[in-house]
Amino acid sequence: MGHYSIREFVNKTKERESTQEAFDLETDRILNIELTGELWAKIDSMISYNGEIRFEREKLMEHGMDRMVKKVFTSEGNELMKASGRGTLYLSDxxxxxxILDLNGEKIIVNGNDLLAFEPSVNWDIRMMKKAAGMMSGGLFNILLEGSGKAAITTYYEPLTLIVKPGTPVLTDPGATVAWSGSLQPELKTDINYRTFLGRGSGESIQMKFEGDGFVIVQPCFEGKM
Incomplete structure (x- = not known):
């Protein structure tokens, strides 16, 4: 409809009563967090908060030398902030x-651009795709999440989960690939020929190939092509 009185608009769009859940969806595109300690979130994702909450960019050596080296040689890990304190925090991207995903000892690997927030009980690390094709400098880097706790990921529109079965590989476009199960180790597959260099290729010259037993989450829009 799109036509409201001020009172109608406020009543329709006002924040909901707290459910006491640590992570909850205020809307499909706004994450509501009842913060009582700390969490990690994508930098610049805060849209509002109340209470006493402090925001700090992750320090270079905060998680040890190994991760510091990875952060120096990749762009991943440089876009996290730590929120600490007590209050209600709203995030969006x-x-x-x-x-919202509940991890119960599982592992999932998420594209760094699609990771919004996660609880401190969830362990994380920067991972590089194995057997990555040489044309991508250093390979393709993502974030490994494992342990127990809540994590929030983002997608353009509705996500689609593809099941990977032994003997039936799944191939995806890297720009549309959001996350995959920790049991999978994808590699880049290339289909480059003279038409590609002449600008007459299909545009699908690089794909991610998943083999084994697990799942892949894709989105119906490409990162960087909005």
Whole structure:
């Protein structure tokens, strides 16, 4: 409809009563966090908060020498901030759809651009794709999450989960690939020929190939092609 009185608009869009959940969806595109300690979130994702909350960019040596070296040689890990304190925190990322995942000892690997927030009980590390093709400087880097706790990921529109079975590989476009199960180790597959260099290729010259037993989450829009 899109036509409201001021009172109607406020009633329709006002924040909901707290559910006491640590992570909850205020809307499909706004994450509501009842903060009572710390959490990690994507830098610049805060849109509002109340209470006593402090925001700090992750320090270079905060998680040890190994991760510091990875951060120096990749762009991943440089976009996290730590929120600490008590209050209600609202996060969003360019209006993307948000999905909350409950980790119970599982591992999942997420594209760094699609990771919105996670609880401190979730362990994380920077991972590089194995057997990455040489044309990508240093390979393709992502964030490994494992342990127990909540994590929020984002997608453009509705995500699609593809099941990977032994003997039936799944191939995806890197720009549309959001996350995959920690049991999978994808590699880059290339299909470059003279038409590609003449600008007459299909545009699908590089794909991610997943083999084994697990799942892959994709989105119906490409990162960087909005």
């Amino acid at each position: 360019q209006g993307k759809k948000i999905t």
